[in-house]
Structure formats: C-alpha cells, structure tokens
Amino acid sequence: MTGRARTIHLTVVALLATMAVGSLLMIVAGASPLHAWGQLLQKTLGERQGFGQVLFRATPLVFTGLAVAVPLRAGLFNIGGEGQLTAAALACAVVAAALPPGLPAPLAVLIATAVAFLAGAAVGAATGAMRIYRGAHEVIVAIGLNAIIAGVALWLGNRSLFVGESTRTATIPAAAQLPELGLAGSNASVSALGALAVAALMAWLLARTRVGFTWRMTGQGLDAARAAGLPVDRARVWAMTVAGGMAGLAGAHFVLGHKHAYEDGLGRGVGFLGIAVALLAQGEALAIIGAALVFGVLGQGGLAIASDVPKEMVDVLQAVVVLVAAASLGRRRA
Amino acid sequence: MTGFVASLITLGFLAQVLRIAIPYVLAALGGTLSERAGVIDLALEAKLLMGAFAAAVLGYETGSIAVGIAGAAAAGVAVAAIQALWSVRLGADQVVTGIALNLGAFGFTRYFLGVRYGQGANSPRFDGVGTGVLTNPITWIAAALVALVVVGLWQTRLGLRVRAVGERPDAVAAAGVSVARVRWAAVLIGGAIAGVGGAQLSLPVDGFVAEASGGRGYVALAAVIMSGWRPGRAALWCLAFGLADAVQYRMQTHGVGLPAELTRLLPYVLALVLLAVWPRRVAPPRALGQPD
C-alpha cells in the first residue's frame, strides 16, 4: 500500500471501529446510538460554541502531541509531557504576572511564551540527558519527574505563589492574555493558530533541516546513523529538549489563553492524551492536527451527551482509535 | 523524632509495608513474565485497575471475596488477552498498545460504574478483606506467587522457553517451539497475576474508586527494569517502594523532615538518584518490543 492508501484505510477502519464500539456502549447505557451520535456531532461540529470548545481542546493536544512525536521520530518515548507542561505553566504564570505594566501586548506574550518553552525544554533536556548519558530509561525518568514536578509545584504554590486561600497564582496582566477567537461562549483563543503554525514548523523541521534529518535517521536506525557520523546522542537530547518545549507551549496555552494564571491541576491529563494523539498521527507533525481534532471532538462530544451516556465512553473510544492505529501499523515495518 | 524511629520498629509498620507493596509486587511479577517473553508491559496500569474494579464489583455483587479475587485475575487476563492479540498476533507496537489499554481501562471502569450504579467515581461499598495482613488471602496468594514465578521462570520447561523467547524468538522457533504460544502463555499468566494485585487496591478498602491504580503500574514497571528482569529482585524493589511509602507516612505523622508535598516524593527522588548514579548494568531481553 502506498502511504496515502494506508492513511485512508486506517482512517476508515478506525472510524468503523469507533462507531461500532461507541454504539455498543451507548446501547448498554440505554441510549439510542443514532440519537447519541447525532447529538455528539451536532454539539461539536454543528454549533459555534461546541466547535470553539473542540478547537480549545485540540490546541494543547497539538502541542503535547508534538511533544511525543518529535522524540518518537528520534527513537525516544516522551511520557513526561505532564511534568513539562506543569513546570512550564508555573514558570510562565509567575513571570507573566511579574512583567512590568505597560509592556506592549505582543512583547508580553512573546516573553511569557518563551519562558514556558524554556521551562518545559529544561525538563525535557534533563530527561534526555538522564537517558543518553546515564542510561536510565526515559519512561521511568519521566514518570519520576512528573510526580516530582507536581509535588514541587504545589509546595511552591502553598508556600508563596498562591494568592489568598486559592490554589491559583496571581492573574497575569491583560497584555499577556491571548485574545479569544470570538467563537461565542467558547474558550478558543489565538493559541489555536499558534498550534497550527508550530505544527507546520515542526513538519518543516523534520522534513527539510539537518536536525530533523538527524532525528529521523537516529530514530529509524540509531547505529547506522552513528556509524555515518551523525551526532546521535546530542540529537536525541535535543529532541527531548524540543519536546519539553512543545509541552511547555501547551502550558502557555492554558495560562495565557485560558486561565490567565497557574492553578493547581492545570492541564492535567493533556500530556498523557498527547501520547495517544501522536500515536494516532503516527508521529507525523501535520497529521497531529487532525488527530488532535478527533480527540477534541470526542472529548467535547462526550461531555455534550453526558446526560445520555457516561462521558467516560469517549476515553474508551480514544483507546479504540489508538489500538486500531497500532494494529494497522502492525507488521508494516517488515 | 524518637516517636518516629520507634514507630518504624513495630509489627504494624511491617504489616503496612507489606500491604502497600503487594500491588506493586504482583504487578512487577506479571510484568517480568510478560517482558521476559519479549512483550513490553506498559499495560500493567490497566491490569491493576481492571483487577481492582472487577474485585470490587464482583465482591459487591456476589458478596464473596473469593469470587472477587478470581474476578480480578480474570480481568487481568482480559486485558492481557487484548495485549497479546495486538502484540503477538497483530504485531502492533507494544508501547502504543499498553498506553491505549491504560486509557481504555480508565474510561471503561468509570463508564461501567456510571451505567451500572449511576456514579462514575465509586463502586458501592461492601465488606472487603479488612486491613489485616495475615487474614488477607491476597497476602498469601502474593507470597505463593513470588515463589511460583521465581521457581517457574528458572526451573520449569515453560520458564526456560519464556526466557528464550524474549531473547531469540527465531531460535525458539527453530527448536520446534511455537513462539506465539509461549508469549501468549507468559502474557496471560502475567496478566492474571497483575490482576490479583489490583484486588489489593479495592478489597481492603471495601470498594473501588476511579483511578485506584494511581500510577502503581508504572512504578512496578520501573521495579522490573531496575531488577534486571528478575522476579525475585523485582519483588524486593517493590518492597523497597512500600518501605519508602510507609516511612514517608510516618515522617508526616510525626512531623519529621520535609513538608508533606515533598516527603511524598521521596520514592521517586530515590529512584531517580539511583538511576543517575548507578547506570544500567543489565541489558533488557533482546527481543523486547519486537513483534517477532
């Protein structure tokens, strides 16, 4: 099969499987599948508000999806999106809140975003370095860091950063807040456009640049790449670093585009879901946009029909989508 | 401080360490079997969660602890069966499969509770096994399983085949043994064991709560890796995790040391420091993650 034919085939099978399992879950819950699916689609794609929420949900998933996809292409597995996102969001909120008043909006946003990127990148770099230079499995390291960052963030918050009785930092100045897209009643902000741009940038980076080439070759054939003189170790640490930065951007999305502060639990779960998004997209930067939208529709749709079917149905469906993707990619490497 | 130290040299403390460690130990045993056979076991989290869920739901519905534990094993097998079907039969990426199963188990348990009991986060309460360690059948099952897995892996025909199949499946096939069959067996048995570990997360607290596994599957996998894929050592690592947790609880109780947010992190910090100063010595099974 050619690449395109395979993608179409995968999409069709995934769609059928999702519909079959979803319908079954709906029937068991006592709902009419026809009605429930109709509602699910109507409330996500057929309404401005619902569609805005889909975009809002998909945006951070693009970032955390990239955070998994980039190292995946370089042969590493980033399960640390949660911690990277948290560290970045906290740093971003603290710095943004401390920006001098009167700073022009674009500059404020730029600085805050850069801080988020760098904070996430630092965590990613630590994970990568532990793997490459200490031989510690990156999955184990990242799981440890996720827990440690969550704890330290709460400790810092309780000690000094949270305002009043809340678990929230000070609200950032208006200049650093991202404008909304104007999809009535939804949270979609211009960060959605940012996600598109970053995904495109990553696609270009992977396809056209030396560093992207190095990542791809390293991921596909570590030893051959090393034997050909590519700096595979450095490249993999960089891949984790950039990945951390991507997850950091998801943190910036929540702080600058949604909550306008860091609060405990911000974006929790989005790092993990990014894994599923990246896997569904087979690590392709542009396909991640589509995969994130699928997950956005399922997530928002699940909430919309929660009165008919327990909304955790969509978690099961997301798993089904990923399983189908995994199976269809199965032995194709042979 | 003296109260803290004194609290560590009690039988209660020992019991607590065991209680905490059992889910880790069983998950790690299951994970060792699966990984030894060459199948990456990132689905431990799902097996624990489904085990906890099945034990609570069946325990509540039938009123029988034994049925609950058997159900936990069956739930672990069910997850393992999908995992084996995908990994062994379809040749799917094993990491992806594991993550997907974890996601699915999380959703399924909440969905089922919602449909059946009208509440997504909790199963109805029933009388579980209580907090006793010696009176808890899972303790004895766990002890027996540690011995069985260690003996089974090193001293039985199946154990030899499992160890071989994770290294050189082609050599096993050339010896006339079905690679797929050995892998299915290892993954399913491992699933049953990890599922029973899940029962320990719901039966002692008289019910299931959403996300009862709480990342324990990942920690157990860390133990498997740090043990160099040896079941005996993996069980010891898990006891060490239980020990770290229990010490941490008592540090909090007696106000010793760091703030609560930070003492909780001790096991993780410990693991990372160990990994950093003590680089990997043992290679994983060579065929780990390879479809065939």
Add this chain to the structure above:
Amino acid sequence: APARPQPATGAGAPRARIGLVFDVGGKDDRSFNDVAWRGLVRARDQLGVAITTIEPSDGADREAALRQLAAQHLDLVIGVGFIFSADLERLAREFPDVAFAGIDYAPTGPDQPPPNLAGLRFREHEGSFIVGAIAGLSTRTRTVGFVGGMKIPLIRKFEAGYVAGVKHVCPDCKVFSAYAGTEPKAFADPALGQELALAQYEGGADIVFHASGKTGAGVIAAARAKGKRVIGVDSDQFHEAPCCVLTSMVKQVDVAVFDAVADVVAGRFRGGIRELGLADDGVGFVANADNAHLLSADVVTRARALAADVIAGRIEVPSQ
C-alpha cells in the same frame, strides 16, 4: 453518571433547570460531594426542578463541564468545590443570564464577584475547633490525629481549627497530622487514607479526624479495623462505622445547595459571598442517639459551651 435530566416529580414543565458539577471524589464519596448531591435531590423532589450533573474526571475537564452547562443557559449552575472559584467568576461574566453558585467559593481577586454568582463559604475551622475539643476531651492516650486530603489552604483550615480545639482543652496532647497528597486524587485515595490513619493509630493516636473526602473511607476503615475512634467530615458519617465514628464535623452543603435552588425558583437569587459558621448552623458537630454510646454527655455539654464561646467571639479560632 448517567446524569440525565431527571424530570421533576409531578406533572408539567420543571420550575427551573439546575446543573451541578461535582468535585474530585465524585458522587457517593459519602462525604462532601454526597452532601451536595443530597441537597440537590431534595430540591428536585420538593421544588420540582430538573437537574443535570457531571462528574468531571480531571483538571482540564472541570471548567469545560461548567461551561457545557452554562452554554445550555440553565437557570442555575453549581460548582461543588473551591477549585471552581476562578472558573465560576469568569463564566458568570460570560453568561450574565445564568445564575451561578460556588460551594467553598474563594474569591480570586480583590474585585467583587459578579452579581449572578453566589459564593457559599463555610467557617470550617470553627466546626473543626469543636470536634478538636471533643477529641481532646475524649482521648485516653493524649494523642490524636488528623488526615487531610490534598494539602491546600482549604484543608489547612480544618487542620488549624482542629489543632487549636485539641490544644484548647488539652494543651499537652499530641496531634499527628498527615496529608494524602498533592493532586486532587488525594481526595479519592482510600487505600492511602487507610495507611495514613493506621500509621497514626499505631503511633498512639486513639482518635483521628479526617478532612479528605473519599480518602476518608480508608481512614474510617482503619478505625474499624483497629477498633479506634474516628471523626467524620462534611456529612454525618456515623453509619460508615457505627462502632467507631465518634462524631462528624458536618458542613451543611446540602442546605446551601437547596437554598440556592430555592432562591432561584422563588426569583430571589442574589449574588455575593455568604459565609456560614457555627452561628448559622453552617458547620457543626453531631451528637444524637446514634453516637451517644461513644460521646459522653459531659463532653457534649462542654462542646456546646465552647461553640457558644466561639459564636459570641470569646474564642478566636485560627483559620491557618
């Protein structure tokens, strides 16, 4: 939950449509969320309103759940838990035609909350002070314990009041204290609650007070297993362990929820912050026929007197 809009009892259209989003721990945590749910059910049955509830699974989901209900332009949307505070403020501004109520609401800034947002707060430290005093008076080992859920300012309030109460009646009593963690999960981890409580009981505590939602189920299980006493929280948790639940620090979340719905139905909803303490019966302790065998009359008398002192301002209870 299949939180399908439940038709009002009696015929005709519902008199109002009410939405409620649960906190971590979820429905049937036999504690905080459970009380809120009871208040809502009572409102449905007595006031003839239609209700919709959502149990969000995690962080990012919570705001979306509230928003989902707000976007349906229900008459009242309730967020159960302090965690919703900032989200409620923002949604109240975005949806001025919808009334919002936040349980345990904590304002996130100096500004007044919008007029369509009612913030319902409780002086938990006052109630905790009284059960602390009860613990201090009832302990035989002169050692008692506290198990909190997530370590956040709200739960610190319980701890601070409780410790003050213990020390007020028994200055040299020892108070252990421990928290279940740093994630919302800390309110829904009974296995952990059980271990924390056991550590305290084994350390010599004979009474443990928990403020940990569903995690408390483990604390109570530990008490049952050890035959020690435990103090429940939010609702009267006596029936969780009739052997052992000394009393409960009740928080009238159900009353608050019911009242908010009643106000909306009667067209007299108004925003603003209301704080309910001992004086308003917003918080209190349980002393009735059930727990009479555990709680001596002397202690009850003494506790009532202390409550009167707190209400009269003769005792200042610390909240942090």
Add this chain to the structure above:
Amino acid sequence: MTAPAMRVRASRRFGDCVALADAALEVAAGTVHALCGENGAGKSTLMRVVYGLERADRGELELGERIDLARHGVAQAQARGVGMVHQHGMLVPTLTLADNAALGHEPVRGGRYDRAAAARALVAAAARLGQRLDPDALAGDLTVGEQQRAELAMVAARATRLLILDEPTALLAPREVDALFAMVRAFADGGGAVVLVTHKLDEVMAVADEVTVLRAGRTVASWSAEVTAAEIARAMIGGEPPPPATRAPTPAADAAIALAIEGVAAPGPRGGGAVDVTLRVAAGEVVGVAGVEGNGQRELALAVAGLAPVARGAVAVGGVDVTRATVAARRALGLAHVPEDRHLHGLVQGASVADNVALGRLAEVGRGPLIDRAAVATLTTQLLAAHDVRPADPAARAGALSGGNQQKLVVARELDRPGLRAVLAVHPTRGVDLAASARIHARLRDVAAAGAAVLLIAADLDELLALCHRVVVMHRGALAGELAGAALAAPDARARLGAWMVGATP
C-alpha cells in the same frame, strides 16, 4: 538406487519476491549433497521448508514417506530425524549451552526442568563428535565459531536421517573446516544424508558426492557424477563468471602513512577483543586482516571507525590523531567505513535510498541548517547509476533492496567520496553475489590506486590474496603473523596464514 532420504519440491513467495519457484532437490542416503547458488537463490528457504521452519506456498516433501506439508513443522521434521544447523546461529545467548540444547525437548523430572540431565545429554553428544564443551557456559560468552560447533553437536545428536548444514564454514578456520568435513563424511558413511549449503566451490569439490544448483528460486542443474568447478559456477550465475580481481599498483616505498593503528587495545563487551595491534597502512596500500571470527577483528574495526572506545593506544588518519575523535571528525579527515554489519551499521533500513545517501554525505548536501534536496537527488541518481544499484529508485526503502544491492549502495556512498584518505572495509563482499563482489573488488582497487589507504578485514583468503599488498593474521586479539609481496604469491601462503589463524606457528 534406493529410495531417497529426502525429496522436496517447493514454491514460496515473500510479498513480491519469489524465493522459490518450484525448486527441487533429492538427496540419497549415504551421500553428501552440495546445494549451491548465489546469494538469494533460495537455498536457505528451501532447507527451511524441509526443516519445517518455513511454510511452502505449494510443494511436496518426502522424508522416507510422503509428508503433508500443511501439517509439517519443526517438531515433525525432528521426529523424522532431520537436523539443521542454521546459517545465522540459532543459540539463545543468555542461556547455557545445555539449556539451548534442551529447548523444545526439555527433560522434566518431578514437574521441573531437569537441567542436569540436559547437560549430561549435551556432553555425551559432543563426545560422540570428539568434542568437549562446557554445558554450563552461556552461549553468548562463546566465540561464533565455538557456538557453531556447539550447535553442530546439538543437532547431530538428534539427526539420524538428514543433516542440513547451511553455510557452516563461513566462521571457521581452514583446519576447522577440515575437521567439520571429516565429521560430515562420517555421518554420511554411517548411512545418513547430508545437505551442505554453500557457494564456495572448493568446498563442493572437496566433500560433496552430488551437487544441485539453484538460481533465482529454480533448480537449474544437478550432478551426481564428476563435475568441474567452472561448470558449477556457470550454472550458478547463468553465464560466464567475472574475471578474478586484480591488485592495485604497489605504492611507492616512501608513501605517507594514511592510516596508523598504534598499540591499540579495544576490549569487547564480554572481554576478548583487540589486545595490542599496531598496523600502519600507507597511501595507496591495501592491507588485509585475516583471522577466524571472534579474534578481535570486529573490535579493532569498531575502534578505528570510532564506534567503540579505544582502551589503549592511538589511531591516526592522515597523520592526525583521532583516538578520541567523533565519527564525524574521522570522516571529515577522509576515513570511509564499509561496516561488517550492513543491517546494523550500514544503512537505515526503514529510510529511503536517498536519505541513506544523504546520511553519509551531509557535508556535501547540507546548506547551513538545511538539506538541499535537489543536491541529494542529483547525488543519489548519480551514485545509483555509477554503481549499478537496482532498483535505481532514490525513493525506494533501503531495507527493500536485496542484500547485494544494499552493499553496493553502502560501497557507493562510502567509496565514491571526495577527499578519501583511508578506507576501512569489513567483510565487504560477505553475502554478496559474484558479479557484485567483482564490482566491489574493483572499486577497492580503484580507490587504492587513487591514493587511499585500504584496510580490508575479511574471512575469505582468496579475496585477501587477490587484493592485498600485505596480509596480517589476527589471533586472540593480536597480530600473529604477516605475509607481504612475493610471500603472498607463494604456493604455501594459504597454509601459512591458515596456521596462524588457529594459533600455530608455521
């Protein structure tokens, strides 16, 4: 003639690749039958079908009686007295030899695997072949040669009817080959049948009673009477064999040293490896390294290439010390590497041919942080054409190329580079057919003639004798002997090298 010990006829496709197209083979009891053919002719596949390890799409099999191929499997083959020693060893490295031998037939006592019984059985089987081995040694700790001998003992112990040896001599020194053939002869004389898969014609002439030739999955010839090596070669390649390789012109005596290896020690992961090797290769010189596999050649090569650390000593390229330099720095100095394991170190199997070319030539196709895709396309097209890589499709997946074409691609990328100073070529023609081998030999000759130093590590003495100005022998990690110039052309050259290879002094 009595009924054959084995008769097979089979067809098998892998995707688009036709491995067997009605290939047929008949082996009589009491004979040694050579199965010849170029790489990829289908020899291994046919034998795996007989052994039950590979399914046939169509075909028939007789092992004394008709076998239902649909129900055939390894266990069935073994039950009928078939044993096979595989081309690529089939030992589990983390198990002991006894465990390996027992796999699939584990003796059980009291519910447990009886390890002691397995060890006794293996020792006894080895003794029957006149071998001694340690049943408790981990397979992975042995050299490949030792592993192969152990496998032979395990297999021979069970095989009664038919013994299949798939290219068993690649890893053996000449003396060991003689011992193996004696054993094979004895097995046949005892009434068993042997299939010896090989494409080394001298071996065929030395030991085989009968010969069958496969080409592209078909049986093209079969002889049971006298046949000459030339006839077999013609049948194998379906035409005239290419002329033998020639040597590059001898460099001037004062030619600069382009590749210097000074007292290098490079231990292997499990010990062994190179101990103390000093070797200087002048510009334009071709130096060969002979030796039985597992005597440190691999570690030496990896150390020179920069892929394994040097424990002691120094390596210099073009007079610049590169002992601690990165692979990239070595390449920038003009070092090229045709690696031993082209699957592992040569090509990124999953990437396109063009990407694989760019991989080794980033200096030429990189433009700052970007990669010039037009330059990659041009370079790739040119290399594919110049080196006759088929298919000449830059977008094809490298892993989809046949082994020979993969090797041609590596050679093209590595040896067709500007600024070449030193070449490290490790088993460059292993598993490559005659025509492709000839091209690779010619290429090595040309780069030497153009002034590069060539270090050629190879197992095939013919190859070394034909191409090299000088040949050294590695044994136990050190240089055991050296022949140069006229001595290489002397009739006793092979014998002297062979003796050094097994540690004897000639």
